[in-house]
Amino acid sequence: MPGDDWSDAGARILRSTAATTTVLESGAASTGALLPGSPGSEAVAGTKPLTAADIRPFDASERALWAVQRGVVAALGDDGRRLQEALPGAEEAGAFSLGVVEGVGDAVQDIVRDRVRLILSGITSVVDFYAFVYDISLWVELISAWTAPQGTGIEGVVDRIKQDHPALYEAMRNFRTLVRKFDELTASLTDTSQPGNFNWTRAQAYVADWLVDLPGVLGQLLRPSVDQLVADRGDPQAQGRTIGRVLARVIIEAVLLAMDLYALVRGAAHLASDVLRAVRESLSATELATAAARAEKAAPGIIATGKGTSGAAREAQQIYEELATEIRAYDRLKRKTGAFNSAVRDIAGLKVSDTGYIAMRLDAQHIVEATWFEKHAAEFKRVFGWEASGDMDAIALHTEWHIRSGEKLATNLNLLGAEKEVSLTKKLQDFLKARQTAPDGSVKPFANLTELFQAHADFYRDYSPRLSQRLDGWFAQRLAQIAAAGSPP
Numbered sequence: 001m002p003g004d005d006w007s008d009a010g011a012r013i014l015r016s017t018a019a020t021t022t023v024l025e026s027g028a029a030s031t032g033a034l035l036p037g038s039p040g041s042e043a044v045a046g047t048k049p050l051t052a053a054d055i056r057p058f059d060a061s062e063r064a065l066w067a068v069q070r071g072v073v074a075a076l077g078d079d080g081r082r083l084q085e086a087l088p089g090a091e092e093a094g095a096f097s098l099g100v101v102e103g104v105g106d107a108v109q110d111i112v113r114d115r116v117r118l119i120l121s122g123i124t125s126v127v128d129f130y131a132f133v134y135d136i137s138l139w140v141e142l143i144s145a146w147t148a149p150q151g152t153g154i155e156g157v158v159d160r161i162k163q164d165h166p167a168l169y170e171a172m173r174n175f176r177t178l179v180r181k182f183d184e185l186t187a188s189l190t191d192t193s194q195p196g197n198f199n200w201t202r203a204q205a206y207v208a209d210w211l212v213d214l215p216g217v218l219g220q221l222l223r224p225s226v227d228q229l230v231a232d233r234g235d236p237q238a239q240g241r242t243i244g245r246v247l248a249r250v251i252i253e254a255v256l257l258a259m260d261l262y263a264l265v266r267g268a269a270h271l272a273s274d275v276l277r278a279v280r281e282s283l284s285a286t287e288l289a290t291a292a293a294r295a296e297k298a299a300p301g302i303i304a305t306g307k308g309t310s311g312a313a314r315e316a317q318q319i320y321e322e323l324a325t326e327i328r329a330y331d332r333l334k335r336k337t338g339a340f341n342s343a344v345r346d347i348a349g350l351k352v353s354d355t356g357y358i359a360m361r362l363d364a365q366h367i368v369e370a371t372w373f374e375k376h377a378a379e380f381k382r383v384f385g386w387e388a389s390g391d392m393d394a395i396a397l398h399t400e401w402h403i404r405s406g407e408k409l410a411t412n413l414n415l416l417g418a419e420k421e422v423s424l425t426k427k428l429q430d431f432l433k434a435r436q437t438a439p440d441g442s443v444k445p446f447a448n449l450t451e452l453f454q455a456h457a458d459f460y461r462d463y464s465p466r467l468s469q470r471l472d473g474w475f476a477q478r479l480a481q482i483a484a485a486g487s488p489p
Contacts, residue, residue: 075219103244259306
């Protein structure tokens with residue numbers, strides 16, 4: 001539902017021990033209550049006594065029609081009343097059920113193929129991300145290792161990746177398994193064999209169960225198809241096909257969400273919005289848990305495999321945080337942040353001017369203002385070995401913190417009150433100017449590197465305790481070097 005935090009969805013699913021019997025919390029799904037006759041519905045306050053029509057049919061064909069007539073129609077509100085009048089009667093349940101299976105079969109393989117491609121693109125994007133953060137030659141070898149069987153002479157590379165980036169290693173090794181699990185899930189939705197002596201196929205039974213499981217989210221995504229369903233009144237098989245095509249997408253997207261693959265797929269899709277997001281916003285916690293349990297029955301281990309793959313994106317985020325706190329020479333860090341910024345644009349499909357890109361962009365910021373190099377060039381070289389301002393140490397900061405003015409933040413992001421804020425760089429320059437100004441207004445420039453560095457340390461401590469924590473050790477080390485070097489000869 002909108003506003004839900006899905007960051008730990010996979011963990012919540014794996015912890016669930018009663019996925020199919022949990023009573024929906026108030027307002028948790030579009031229907032607002034369990035289907036009459038569903039396990040646990042008797043616990044919902046105010047549920048009317050069950051009638052014959054409330055009891056879930058045993059026949060798979062009738063169960064599919066029953067699920068649409070009751071749960072999906074209820075989720076559609078006013079549109080549901082129109083659909084209710086257009087749906088076939090029980091005598092046409094068989095044709096309707098076959099149509100649903102046909103619709104699922106028409107769509108599910110294409111949807112799976114597209115989503116698997118996006119997962120692969122997402123993993124490739126993560127590999128690209130690592131490539132600019134670490135030794136590029138290692139990652140060239142890694143691409144070969146990705147598709148190579150074990151024992152081919154490059155296990156040393158694999159071992160390094162496994163040790164340094166375990167989530168990425170698992171994502172790549174899990175990919176083949178992930179594809180196989182999706183194949184198993186797809187097979188269950190298109191299985192034409194018959195269970196025992198029943199007159200329906202396994203696919204009809206399985207699809208009917210999915211219709212029962214996901215009434216709320218399916219109803220929301222069927223809304224644009226109501227006119228078509230009404231127009232096909234009298235053709236139950238055509239109505240079933242329309243519903244089946246939407247159901248196929250709902251099933252796959254719900255399983256992706258349960259596998260924690262939302263961020264990886266959406267990032268690779270280069271889309272600001274997408275059906276996956278629509279499912280994410282409409283899916284109740286109970287429907288998500290039920291979808292996970294249903295997928296596990298068809299393809300045991302599919303949820304854990306997906307979680308192993310999604311870990312690559314989380315590990316990339318960790319590397320991003322490390323990059324944002326790394327201290328190294330300005331010229332080297334500038335190349336690194338530039339590569340990161342390019343990757344952000346490529347992966348997210350953003351332009352340089354897009355607000356989303358600017359919010360993520362990292363800039364290399366001199367810890368000690370670069371303007372001081374010319375004034376103290378000889379001392380910088382003698383004490384630290386810095387030949388130019390590009391050799392001075394720097395830290396990566398977000399553009400909006402580093403150099404953007406409050407006026408632009410207020411205008412571009414609609415941040416009320418931001419127009420009064422100034423950038424870190426401007427505040428630092430004002431602070432250093434004030435530190436060199438005597439009470440009588442006269443200017444007393446910093447006499448040596450100790451005064452210059454201490455002034456910068458004091459600024460960061462006053463300006464941002466969090467930033468100061470990242471820099472305190474660096475300043476202590478540099479001030480110790482200055483003291484050890486002594487006065488210039």
